[in-house]
Amino acid sequence: MIMNIKPLQSIKTGDLILLFSFLILLIYIFSIYFKFEKNNFVEIEANGEKKIYSTQMIKELQYPGITIEINNGKVRVKHSNCPNKYCQMQGWISRNFQTILCVPNNLRVTILQSNESLDSTNY
């Protein structure tokens, strides 16, 4: 009961360390998420068929009912024939694990963290 009335007194050095650690952990996790330059690949799954593309190019890909545009590190759905066009409205994605889904067209686009072992693409 006494500890509940004076909460400040109950904070010990250990608690501060713990708090501090969580803070740093949080910052670290965010820094991973906001890493831009390493996302060199995009995985496109259409009708169950997966393909990995390099994002380091300027290219339009045609899928049934949907056009995907890759532009130098970013990917978007440029045009889709689905009724709500949520996928199209999502705009560009470029960060790790960002995903665009188009359910009517059975299509998924996911940015991949650069495959740890792949450094570049010859074209």
Add this chain to the structure above:
Amino acid sequence: MKLKNYRRNNLLKKLSLTFFNFIFLCTFNSCAKNNFYENKQLIFGTILEIKFFDIDKDTAENATKEIVSQLNELNNLLHPWNESAIHNLNQNFENKRISISENYSTLKTILQKALDYENHTFHFFNPAIGKIIKLWGFHQDHITGEIPNPKEIQDILNSKPSLSQLSFSDREKIISSSNNKVLVDLGGFIKGYSLDKIQEILNSYHIENALINFGGNILALGKPSNRNWEIAIQSPWSSSLIAKLNLKSGSAIGTSGDYQKYFTLNEKRFSHLINPFTGSSDNIYSSATVLIENKVDTGIKSDVYSKPLYFSKEPNKIAQELNISDFMVTDHDHNIFISKSLYQKLKFVNDHEYKTITVY
């Protein structure tokens, strides 16, 4: 109460120790990552990608700056249709008098190197057929896509344009051509030549571990950490990936493909790769890839040597004569033809991309 506190403190100690460990690992990890330097630039209408490993930031930035400035200089020298020294030179062949004297010696060196490779590749790589490429409409930023008059192309072919028709006068600093149908287009040479220039710069900065990708042509030096640089080769049919490959230090890889610059007319694809013997864009193969591990002119070879393989009917014969042991060509029907040596180095991915693989 005391026991409880003790237990609680003990737990806290353990927890904070774990977290300190974690933080230590994180910082350690990010230190290791700081050893990587990456930079990307748009030059020559294409992407230059620079990766260094185990390097301090200042050296990396200075080297990058110098690479970019040298490539821009090359752009001002060699651009086939924008204002450049080569563009002026081409106009001089048609009797317009534009002075190139300040760039004379650099141009001479580059043109003589290109001539060496023209002769060496049995004229499959021919930078003198710029007029034909221009007729096909590839000498502009926006390709309009019209099929040129076959008679005009035949006229140029009949004059047998070649860099050997150029003559150099050191005293007057004039380069002239005995054939006024010559138009120099070093498009099939610039990327490789640039890679060699970049390698020189890296050497002067004592940079040992680097990966340079200039418009798809890749040069590898050293290695990142304890593995080799690993790259992927793009599929010529879908721009998906087709294979993975480890690059040895000092090696370069280049691909000529009909999927980079082309126009489509009546559902037929016309690529910017023009056969110098027929003047046509109709070719048997979709792409030709060469891997060069030779230390001399590595970049140039990775760029130039893909042309004879792409245009020739029997790429394996040409490869033998040019001493290219690692090569791969692909045709329009999703078949792959590959040398044994390269086959052993590649790891194919995306199996549905191709139908057959033939190993020479």
